[in-house]
Each structure stands twice: as C-alpha cells, then as structure tokens.
Amino acid sequence: MKSKKLTSASDLKNLDFSRQRRKLLKLSPVLFLAGCDLAPSGKTESFLRKFQQFNDWVQSKVFDINKLSPEYADSKLTLEDGFRLNSYETDEPEVDLEGWRLTVEGLVSKPGEYSLEQIAALPKRVMNTRHVCVEGWSMVVKWGGTPLHEFLKHVGADTDAKFVAVESADDYYTSYDMPSALHPQTLLCYEAYGKSLTLGHGAPLRITMPTKLGYKSAKWIDKLVVTNDKWGGYWEDQGYDWFAGI
Amino acid sequence: MKTPARKEYHHPPLIRLTHWVNALALLIMITSGLRIYNASPLFGFTFPDAITFGGWLAGARMWHFFGMWLFAVNGVVYVLYNILSKHGRRTTLFRKSDVPGVFPMILYYLRIRKEHPPQQKYNALQKLAYTIVPVLALGGIMSGISIYWPVQFSGIASLFGGYDTARVWHFIFMSALALFFAGHLLMVAIAGWDNFLSMITGWRRFPPSAKPRSEKNV
Numbered sequence: 508m509k510s511k512k513l514t515s516a517s518d519l520k521n522l523d524f525s526r527q528r529r530k531l532l533k534l535s536p537v538l539f540l541a542g543c544d545l546a547p548s549g550k551t552e553s554f555l556r557k558f559q560q561f562n563d564w565v566q567s568k569v570f571d572i573n574k575l576s577p578e579y580a581d582s583k584l585t586l587e588d589g590f591r592l593n594s595y596e597t598d599e600p601e602v603d604l605e606g607w608r609l610t611v612e613g614l615v616s617k618p619g620e621y622s623l624e625q626i627a628a629l630p631k632r633v634m635n636t637r638h639v640c641v642e643g644w645s646m647v648v649k650w651g652g653t654p655l656h657e658f659l660k661h662v663g664a665d666t667d668a669k670f671v672a673v674e675s676a677d678d679y680y681t682s683y684d685m686p687s688a689l690h691p692q693t694l695l696c697y698e699a700y701g702k703s704l705t706l707g708h709g710a711p712l713r714i715t716m717p718t719k720l721g722y723k724s725a726k727w728i729d730k731l732v733v734t735n736d737k738w739g740g741y742w743e744d745q746g747y748d749w750f751a752g753i
Numbered sequence: 754m755k756t757p758a759r760k761e762y763h764h765p766p767l768i769r770l771t772h773w774v775n776a777l778a779l780l781i782m783i784t785s786g787l788r789i790y791n792a793s794p795l796f797g798f799t800f801p802d803a804i805t806f807g808g809w810l811a812g813a814r815m816w817h818f819f820g821m822w823l824f825a826v827n828g829v830v831y832v833l834y835n836i837l838s839k840h841g842r843r844t845t846l847f848r849k850s851d852v853p854g855v856f857p858m859i860l861y862y863l864r865i866r867k868e869h870p871p872q873q874k875y876n877a878l879q880k881l882a883y884t885i886v887p888v889l890a891l892g893g894i895m896s897g898i899s900i901y902w903p904v905q906f907s908g909i910a911s912l913f914g915g916y917d918t919a920r921v922w923h924f925i926f927m928s929a930l931a932l933f934f935a936g937h938l939l940m941v942a943i944a945g946w947d948n949f950l951s952m953i954t955g956w957r958r959f960p961p962s963a964k965p966r967s968e969k970n971v
Contacts, residue, residue, distance in 0.1 A: 546808025547815055555815040562818050569905050576904045637916060639903065641810065643793035645916055718904050746811035748818070753904050 547746075556746070563750040570752050572686050576717035579635040585646035587700050590708070593640060593721065598707045600677035602727055607711050609695075613672075613733040616663030623711050626695055629653045629661055633701075634692060636717035638724065639753050641742075650715045651698030656689045664733045672738035673714060674730040681725050681740035683716070684750065692717050695728075720751040763874065763957040765840055771831040772952055778827060781806065781820035782893075783931055788813035795920055818901075825894055832887050844874040847884035851877040886933050893926035 547555050592598050608620035633651040659666060666689060672682035687693060696715035697704055704710040709726025716723050722742045732738070743749040764772070784806035791799045792810045807813025835841025854877030860866035862878070870876065875883065899910035899919035913919035941949055951957035 546812045552815075555812075555819060558819045559815055569902065571905060574905055574907075577907050637903070639916065640793070641814075643789065643795075643920060742811070746809075746815065748814065753902060 552746075559748055563748055566748075566750040566752040567684060567686075570684075570686060570718070570750075572690055574718075576636045576692055576753075579637070579647050581635065581649070583647055584635055584649055584700075589646060590648060590699065591640075591644070591646060592707050593642075600675075600727055602676045602706065602710065602729075604706075604711055607729065609712060609728065610730045611662050611732075612730065614665040614668045614735070615659075615733050618662070621662070623697060626653050626658060626712065627697060629657045632691070632694060633698075634694075634717070636692060636715075638715075638717065638721055640721040641747065641751070649700050650694055650696050650717075651701065652694035652696035652712075652715060654691055655693040655695055655714070656691065658695055659688065659733070668733045669735045670733075670738060672732045672734060673725050673728045674732075675725050676727040676729050679725055679727070679741050680738065681723055681743065682734075682738035682749075683719075683723065687716065687718060687752070690716075690718055718752060720753055722747065723751050758961050759959045761957045761959070762955060763951045764955045765838075766955065767830070767834050768840075769952055769955060771827050771834070774823065774827045775831065778820050778824035779930060779934060781816055782824055783927060783934075785813040785816040785820060786927060789817060790924070795924055821894075821897065824890070828887065828890050828894075845880060845883050847877070847880040851880050853877075855881065882933065882936075886930070889926055889929045889933070893923065893930060896923040896926055899923075 608622055609626065610620050611618050630653065631651060632654050633649065635647055635649050637645050637647050639645045655671070659671070664671075666685060669685060670682050671685060671688040672680065674680045683693075692715075694715040696709070696713050697711060699705075699708055704713060709728075712728055713726040714724050714728060722740070740747075740749060743751075784804060787800040788802075788805035788807045789810065791802075791805065805813065807816045835845050854870060854872070857866060857870040858876050858878040861869055895909060896913050896919050898906050899913045900916065900923055903910045903916040903919070910916055910919055913922045947958045947960075
C-alpha cells in the first residue's frame with residue numbers, strides 16, 4: 508500500500524478507514540489461532556518466510572508464459588450447482604453495479620476509469636479451466652472475459668513494470684508478477700458458464716488466473732495498478748505464498 | 754572363559770546423516786501434510802490437530818514446502834550414495850540373488866520357521882523394504898509435484914490421472930511411507946539398544962555370547 512498516490516483529503520480518509528478495516532480483518536486468523544502453539548512465530552516464522560521467498564523465486568523461474576493451463580471439453584465442466592463460493596469476508600459485498608468503473612492507475616499512458624462495456628469491447632476469451640483452491644479442492648469452470656494483456660495494451664501499460672495489483676470492493680487486494688499478468692489465460696472475467704457473473708462470484712468483474720491458486724483470482728475488482736512497488740496481498744501478507752503458481 | 758564384546762562398523766557417516774535428516778523431513782512432511790489435508794478432506798474424515806503441524810493452513814504450507822526440499826535433496830544424496838558406493842550395493846540394494854531369501858524370512862517372521870535364516874548385514878526382506886521405500890518416496894515427490902504444479906508440470910499430473918486424482922495418490926504414498934515408518938520403529942524397538950546406537954555411532958556392538966552374523970540389524 509506504500510505506493511498509493513493520494514489525490515485528496517477524502518482519499519486519505521477512505522484509505523485510513525480501509526486500513527483499519529483490513530487490520531481488523533487480519534486479526535481473524537490470529538483469533539482463530541488463539542491457544543495453538545504450533546503456528547510458526549518469531550525466528551521460526553521469519554526463517555520460513557524467507558524460505559517461502561526462495562520458493563516464490565523458484566516458482567517464478569519455473570513459470571512458463573507459453574504453458575497453458577489444460578482446457579477441458581464442456582462435458583468435463585463442474586456442474587453449475589457445484590460452482591463454489593469462497594470469500595474471506597462476505598459472499599455479497601455492496602457493489603454499485605450501475606455506477607461501477609474500473610479505476611486504472613500507475614505506469615499506464617491512459618489512466619482513468621473504464622466501464623464494463625469498454626472492457627468487454629476488447630477481444631474475448633472463453634475457456635474451461637481448472638480453478639485450484641489453496642485448500643485443495645478444484646473445479647472446472649467455463650470462464651469468459653477479456654485477456655488482461657489485451658486490456659493492459661489498451662490502457663498503454665508499461666509491461667516492463669514488475670507488478671500488476673488489484674483492489675476489490677470488499678477491501679481484498681492482491682498483486683501479480685508481470686509475466687503472469689500477461690499470460691494468455693489471465694482474464695478480466697465477466698462471465699461464467701456463458702452468463703454474466705453473479706454477485707457471489709465477483710460481479711461485475713473479477714480476475715481469473717488458472718496458472719495460480721484461487722486466492723489470486725480476486726473478485727469484485729474496482730482498481731488496477733501497474734507498479735514497480737510490492738503490494739503483497741490480503742492472504743499473502745498473513746503467510747500465504749505470494750507467487751502462488753500452480 | 755569370556756570372549757570380549759565384538760564390534761562391527763555398520764553405518765558410514767553419510768548414511769547416518771541422511772538417515773536422521775530423512776527422519777526429521779518425513780516427520781515434517783507427514784504432520785504438516787495432514788494439516789493441509791484437513792483444509793479440504795479427501796475422504797470422510799479429518800485428522801486430530803494434535804498430530805498435525807503448522808498451526809494453520811499457511812503455516813503448514815510453509816513447513817511442507819520447506820520440508821519438501823529437505824526430503825528430496827537428502828533422498829537424492831542417500832540413493833546416489835547407495836547406488837554408487839560398494840557399501841550400498843553390497844548391503845542394502847535388493848538384487849536378484851536376494852529373491853530366494855525372501856520366502857524363508859517370511860516363514861521366520863510368521864513363526865513357522867524357528868531358525869533365523871543366515872543373512873548378511875540385512876536380510877532379504879529388509880533389503881526389499883529398504884529398496885522399495887525410496888521408490889515410494891519418489892512416488893510421493895512426483896505426485897506432490899503434480900499437486901504443487903498441475904499446470905507447469907501438467908504432463909506429470911496427467912500420469913497420476915490429473916490434479917484431483919494426484920491428491921489421492923499423494924495420500925496413498927504418504928500412507929505407505931507412514932506404514933513403513935511405524936513398522937521400522939517397531940523393529941528398532943525389538944532389535945534393541947545396541948542396534949539403535951549403531952545408527953548414531955556407526956558401530957554395532959554385539960554381546961560376547963552372540964553368534965556372528967545371526968543377529969538382527971534393523
């Protein structure tokens with residue numbers, strides 16, 4: 508969050524508010540862990556976190572931008588009633604679907620607010636790919652949306668920048684290495700199973716990234732930033748691996 | 754007249770080192786793995802928190818992905834040593850010439866045969882077990898890669914029937930290794946203190962009365 512550019516006093520206020528909320532949200536795993544001594548802490552945790560960064564580095568080396576997540580026939584799709592919801596706070600945050608815009612900031616030549624119509628006017632990709640949750644379960648979903656690399660090109664993003672970060676209406680946030688952001692199957696997704704996303708699945712716009720674990724596929728995104736600064740992520744800052752490649 | 758206690762050099766330093774590193778790595782991998790399993794149980798049961806490690810899913814993942822390097826690198830060193838050194842080929846690797854020794858050992862363990870069949874450092878069944886275990890470990894590693902990198906190594910994942918089935922295979926290999934671990938501990942307990950010490954000091958001490966080469970080493 509260090510890199511956030513503030514434009515007005517009200518922005519500052521909002522930021523403060525969202526920070527406080529985030530702090531509170533971050534306590535939930537701590538509360539959940541109360542009384543459990545085996546969670547890494549102190550020197551052990553800092554060692555394991557460093558080791559995790561080593562694994563992130565290995566992951567970034569193993570990642571191949573030309574390697575596609577396997578795409579499946581329609582007959583292999585997880586049935587729609589098995590299309591699981593997994594959110595960290597709420598399944599249905601307050602999203603103003605009518606007035607929704609994607610705010611684009613950072614190292615782009617055309618920053619600003621983009622409507623869903625503008626995004627959907629770009630080339631579309633539909634793919635049946637496996638969504639793998641960090642918990643272990645997986646499902647094959649028919650996703651549809653604009654490849655992120657098309658949108659980044661559209662807004663004149665500096666693709667030599669290191670990261671792309673997103674923020675969500677429910678205060679969720681995460682960030683990606685640029686190669687993963689440019690992967691052909693990384694979508695600004697507005698459809699599932701051929702229909703507009705439901706609110707529970709991230710309407711109006713979410714990230715779908717079948718080359719990474721599910722917590723990288725942020726729902727309800729309303730801001731996208733191209734940056735060289737580390738943004739981390741909601742779960743990543745608490746101990747989950749940042750690269751999260753699969 | 755008393756004969757002095759006899760000593761034999763059994764375990765070279767590299768074997769002792771890799772043995773204990775492996776014990777630690779396997780313990781980390783199984784206990785943190787059970788915690789990861791609990792986040793989304795494959796079967797209709799979960800494991801009690803007391804036998805899991807890592808505290809929560811992210812902690813268990815940190816341990817698991819640290820332990821995997823320890824387990825794999827140490828395992829490669831151990832296997833290479835056993836294949837490349839005379840020591841390993843002679844004492845531990847199961848070979849064709851060990852096949853006739855398998856059945857008599859089974860009879861002995863079943864208490865049908867009273868006399869312990871003659872053996873070198875390890876009997877035929879032990880050699881079989883010590884040769885199969887690295888194969889199981891390799892299965893654990895390969896199925897693990899299939900779950901960790903089902904996209905980057907989709908070819909390996911498809912060998913295990915894809916991501917979801919690879920999770921089941923990973924569980925099966927873990928169970929087999931855990932079973933070996935338990936059996937091994939039992940045999941160590943039966944074989945006694947001198948045998949246990951030999952994996953620390955390298956030297957196996959035999960009481961003066963013992964007949965050469967008829968003793969059990971584990």
